[in-house]
Amino acid sequence: MKLYDLERSGNCYKIRLLLSFLGQDYERVPVALDEGAQRRPEFLRLNPRGQIPVLLTDEGEAVWDSTAILVYLARRYGGERWLPGDPLGMARVMQWLALEQNEGRYGTARARVIGLNIKSGLGQTGTLEESRCLAERALVVLEGRLTDHAWLAAEHPTIADIACYPYTALFPESGLPFDGYPAIHAWFRRLEAWPGYIAVPRRSAPRA
Numbered sequence: 786m787k788l789y790d791l792e793r794s795g796n797c798y799k800i801r802l803l804l805s806f807l808g809q810d811y812e813r814v815p816v817a818l819d820e821g822a823q824r825r826p827e828f829l830r831l832n833p834r835g836q837i838p839v840l841l842t843d844e845g846e847a848v849w850d851s852t853a854i855l856v857y858l859a860r861r862y863g864g865e866r867w868l869p870g871d872p873l874g875m876a877r878v879m880q881w882l883a884l885e886q887n888e889g890r891y892g893t894a895r896a897r898v899i900g901l902n903i904k905s906g907l908g909q910t911g912t913l914e915e916s917r918c919l920a921e922r923a924l925v926v927l928e929g930r931l932t933d934h935a936w937l938a939a940e941h942p943t944i945a946d947i948a949c950y951p952y953t954a955l956f957p958e959s960g961l962p963f964d965g966y967p968a969i970h971a972w973f974r975r976l977e978a979w980p981g982y983i984a985v986p987r988r989s990a991p992r993a
Contacts, residue, residue, distance in 0.1 A: 786811040789831065789839040791818060793986050795894065795951035796851040797838040803855055803947050806981040807862045852882050855944040867944050877938040881945035884923060885952075892919030893959070894952040900959035901988055917961050924966055927953065931968035935975060942979060950976055954985050 788804070790797045790813045804811055816822050816837050823835045832839045832849035839849045840857065848857050859867035869875055890907070896916035898908040927949065930937060938945040954973055957963050976982065 786843055787814050787841040788812070789814045789816050789828070789837055789841070791816055791837050793988065794837060795955060795985070798951050798985055799851050799947050800838050800840065800854050800858070802950075802983055803858050803863075803867070803944065805983050806942075806947075806979065807858065807867075808981065809858070809862055852886065852948065855882075855948060859944050866941065867947075869939060869943070874939065878943050878945045881937045882948050884926060885948045888919045888923035888926070889949060889952055892916055892921070892923045893956040896920050896959035896961055897952065897955050900961070913959070913961075916959070920956060920959075920961070924953070924956075924963075924969065927972075928966045928968050931972045935972070942976060946972075946976060951985050955987065958988060 786804075786809065788797070788800055788811050790801070792815070801813075816828065818837070822828060823832075823837065828839075829835055831841070831847040834849065836849065838851055838854060839847055840854045841847055842857070842861075848854050856868060865874075868878055891911060893916075895907050895911060896913060897903075898905050899913045899916060902908075927937075936942050936946055937949060950973070953969065
């Protein structure tokens with residue numbers, strides 16, 4: 786397998802984290818976004834949207850979008866554990882993937898992009914205040930679930946936890962307060978103690 790990747794991307798990190806948990810070997814192919822590599826014809830043949838991550842499977846198929854890649858890897862290498870196959874179990878995972886792609890993306894993730902002054906189209910879609918409001922919605926929902934449950938969708942980690950973890954953990958880089966969420970922080974510690982965990986990429990200071 787090949788993962789077309791950017792070290793600092795939370796979406797790429799999700800894939801690296803699941804691959805590590807699954808114990809799967811793969812080749813990392815860095816994509817120089819700052820140089821426009823994602824707009825070159827050879828990359829657009831892999832992903833016509835011009836975005837990372839992209840996974841090139843052992844069968845030579847390109848799978849793009851972090852959520853789609855998580856689903857593929859979970860079902861291909863993780864059996865039922867990381868993505869349950871029964872209708873209710875799968876739905877429970879998917880609802881958290883939806884939260885991550887909505888309130889997570891435009892809340893916690895966008896707030897970080899704006900706070901760090903990262904040159905990204907995401908940061909141009911709204912303001913820090915709009916992002917804060919959405920982030921708080923996501924955090925309240927996560928805190929509510931995790932107050933009474935160790936994991937988001939099952940009695941063990943699933944791709945729901947992997948999808949929601951990175952930009953929640955990186956939210957402090959937005960410069961916005963992250964107090965009053967003890968269940969979320971306990972969830973961080975549980976996931977970070979899971980065998981195969983690799984550290985989430987952080988930045989120590991804004992970059993122009």
